[in-house]
Each structure stands twice: as structure tokens, then as C-alpha cells.
Amino acid sequence: MPTVYDRHFNQVRNIARHLHNHYHIAANELLFLSSFIINLVLGRLIHWTAPQEEVYNYYTDKRNILNQLFVKNGWAWTTIVIVVFYVSILTQSRPRKSKVIREAVIRYAVITMWWILFTQWCFGLPIMDRIFVLTGGKCVVEDPGRHVKLFANLGNGKSVSSTISSYNCKRIKGSSWEGGHDPSGHVFLLIHSSLYLFLETAEYWPGWGALINSISSVVHNHEKTIIEKLKQLAILGVKIHPQLLVIGMISFWWFMLLTTNIYFHSIAEKLVGMVYGYLGIVVVYFVPRIFRQQSQIGKN
Ligand SMILES: CCCCCCCC/C=C\CCCCCCCC(=O)SCCNC(=O)CCNC(=O)[C@H](O)C(C)(C)COP(=O)(O)O
Numbered sequence: 347m348p349t350v351y352d353r354h355f356n357q358v359r360n361i362a363r364h365l366h367n368h369y370h371i372a373a374n375e376l377l378f379l380s381s382f383i384i385n386l387v388l389g390r391l392i393h394w395t396a397p398q399e400e401v402y403n404y405y406t407d408k409r410n411i412l413n414q415l416f417v418k419n420g421w422a423w424t425t426i427v428i429v430v431f432y433v434s435i436l437t438q439s440r441p442r443k444s445k446v447i448r449e450a451v452i453r454y455a456v457i458t459m460w461w462i463l464f465t466q467w468c469f470g471l472p473i474m475d476r477i478f479v480l481t482g483g484k485c486v487v488e489d490p491g492r493h494v495k496l497f498a499n500l501g502n503g504k505s506v507s508s509t510i511s512s513y514n515c516k517r518i519k520g521s522s523w524e525g526g527h528d529p530s531g532h533v534f535l536l537i538h539s540s541l542y543l544f545l546e547t548a549e550y551w552p553g554w555g556a557l558i559n560s561i562s563s564v565v566h567n568h569e570k571t572i573i574e575k576l577k578q579l580a581i582l583g584v585k586i587h588p589q590l591l592v593i594g595m596i597s598f599w600w601f602m603l604l605t606t607n608i609y610f611h612s613i614a615e616k617l618v619g620m621v622y623g624y625l626g627i628v629v630v631y632f633v634p635r636i637f638r639q640q641s642q643i644g645k646n
């Protein structure tokens with residue numbers, strides 16, 4: 347006689363099977379994909395329930411070290427982590443190394459290109475700035491300095507431009523980025539980077555059991571000092587189980603995304619950043635699965 351728990355377990359398993367068979371998405375992938383929506387909802391709940399903290403919190407300051415050093419160079423950190431990951435995995439004697447490297451580099455190049463198009467350059471202004479300008483946004487300054495050619499003088503001591511990038515606008519002293527819909531670059535980058543790291547490394551997942559056993563064998567080694575244990579953990583996270591480094595990076599991106607969701611931008615601007623964050627990943631990792639399955643059906 348199946349218990350109520352068995353029935354519920356079977357229901358969840360059937361949903362997971364359906365998703366896998368029809369949409370080619372595994373249950374753990376769906377959970378990870380939806381974690382960013384959970385992050386947004388959580389951010390809004392904290393925003394509404396703790397307004398006092400917003401005023402005094404360290405994270406409301408854009409100049410905080412985590413933002414300036416890590417998120418503002420987010421693609422560089424993600425690149426470092428994926429390079430360390432592959433070097434570590436491939437030195438642990440994997441077969442078909444050249445094929446693995448070739449495919450990883452192609453995916454990295456396409457994913458990097460999408461980051462460039464959305465945040466840096468898209469045959470002129472990047473996509474996020476184009477959305478801002480097309481919805482009526484402008485860069486307003488008092489003194490355009492060396493960018494004077496890009497600005498129209500309003501005659502009231504102010505100049506405006508809709509052709510300068512957000513990056514260059516912010517570098518002009520006393521500038522403001524006014525009007526328009528300004529998609530969140532942070533939300534885009536943090537989701538794009540986390541999904542890339544997750545999907546790129548999923549194939550090499552050793553299981554929580556193996557990771558926890560390795561960590562606890564270092565932590566419970568009573569012959570070692572704390573410094574020696576920390577050194578061993580660092581070696582473990584880079585050389586033996588680089589998945590630990592990836593978990594660390596993704597967890598940190600998730601936390602920084604939560605702070606963006608609590609303190610910065612409108613919901614609509616965050617949703618647009620989120621949609622573009624999913625888009626490049628869906629094209630590189632999920633769309634090919636549909637074509638692969640169709641060609642498989644064609645062969646049978
Ligand atoms: C398996 C992987 C192997 C990799 C081997 C490399 C092979 C090379 C292949 C292709 C060539 C691509 C060349 C690109 C190299 C890129 C390397 C870098 O990452 S350097 C750039 C670092 N810059 C950043 O990280 C900036 C990130 N910040 C932003 O995008 C923005 O500040 C923001 C979106 C976070 C916010 O913008 P804001 O204006 O609103 O503040």
C-alpha cells in the first residue's frame with residue numbers, strides 16, 4: 347500500500363520525466379533556472395519588509411568592494427574560474443581532450459560574444475544602451491569635455507546625447523543617465539555567468555557525496571593545523587574537485603544578484619536583464635538538444 351509520501355514522490359518524478367522527455371530539461375536544471383526568479387521574489391520581499399536596512403546597508407553603496415572588484419569585472423572572474431576548471435579536469439587524465447577543449451572554446455566564444463553584444467558593443471551602442479535610448483533615455487551633462495561632438499547643447503548649461511554609451515556617460519563628471527528603460531546590466535551578467543558555469547560544468551559533477559567526503563576528510567584530520575587544513579582545502583577546490591571553486595563563484599554571484607534585486611532598478615528593468623541573461627544560454631545549451639533529438643528520430 348503506497349503511502350502519501352510515495353504518491354507525492356511519484357507525482358514529482360512524473361513531472362520531471364515529462365519535462366525531460368518533452369522539453370529536454372533535467373529537473374536539477376529547471377531548479378537552477380528558476381532559482382533566479384526565486385532570487386527576484388526574495389529580493390522584493392526583503393525590499394518591502396526591511397526598508398530601514400536599505401538606507402544603512404553596506405550593499406546600497408555602489409562603491410562597495412564586492413561590486414567594484416568582482417561584479418564590475420564579472421566576466422573576467424567567470425573566465426578565470428572556467429579556465430581553472432578545465433585545466434584541472436583535463437590534467438586528471440580525461441579521454442578525447444582535444445575534442446573537449448575545442449567544444450568548450452567554441453561555447454565560451456559564443457557566450458562571450460553574447461555578453462559583449464548586450465553590455466559592451468553591438469555595432470555601436472551595446473543592446474542594453476540601445477534599449478535605453480530607443481525608449482527615450484539620454485545622457486545629460488554640464489560639460490561633455492572630449493565627447494563634445496556626441497552632445498547637443500540645450501542652451502541652459504546642459505548638453506544631452508543619445509549616442510554616447512552608458513559606460514562613457516558615467517565617466518563624465520556630473521553626468522546623469524535620464525529617462526528611458528535602463529535594463530539591469532548586473533542582473534544580466536550575474537544570471538548569464540551563473541548559468542554558463544552551471545551548464546558548462548554539469549557533465550563533470552561528482553555528486554554531493556564525493557564532495558562532502560573529501561571536505562570532511564580534510565576538516566577532520568586532527569594531525570593538521572588550521573592553516574594546513576585551509577591550504578589543503580584550497581588545493582582540493584582547485585586541483586582535485588574544481589567544482590568547489592565553481593560552487594563558490596555561483597554562490598557569490600547569487601548573493602550579489604540578491605543585493606541588486608533588493609536595492610537597485612525597477613522590477614521591469616530587472617526582468618529585461620533577466621530575459622537577456624537566459625537568452626544566450628538557451629540558444630547555446632538547450633536549442634541544440636532539440637535539434638540533436640530530431641536528428642536522432644530521423645535516423646531511427
Ligand atoms: C573553456 C574556456 C576557455 C577560454 C579560452 C579563451 C578562448 C578565447 C575565445 C574567444 C575570444 C573572446 C575574447 C574575449 C575575452 C574576454 C576576457 C575578459 O573577460 S576581459 C573583460 C573583463 N570585463 C568584465 O568582466 C566587465 C564586466 N562588467 C560589465 O559587463 C558591466 O560592468 C556590467 C554589465 C556588470 C554593469 O554595467 P553598468 O554600466 O550598468 O555598471
Ligand SMILES: Nc1ncnc2c1ncn2[C@@H]1O[C@H](COP(=O)(O)O)[C@@H](OP(=O)(O)O)[C@H]1O
Binds near residue numbers: 405407
Ligand atoms: N549588487 C550591487 N551592489 C552594488 N551596486 C550595484 C549592485 N547592482 C547594481 N549596482 C549599481 O547600480 C547601478 C546600475 O547597475 P546595473 O544597470 O548594471 O544593474 C550601477 O551603478 P554604477 O554604474 O554607477 O556603478 C551598479 O554599480
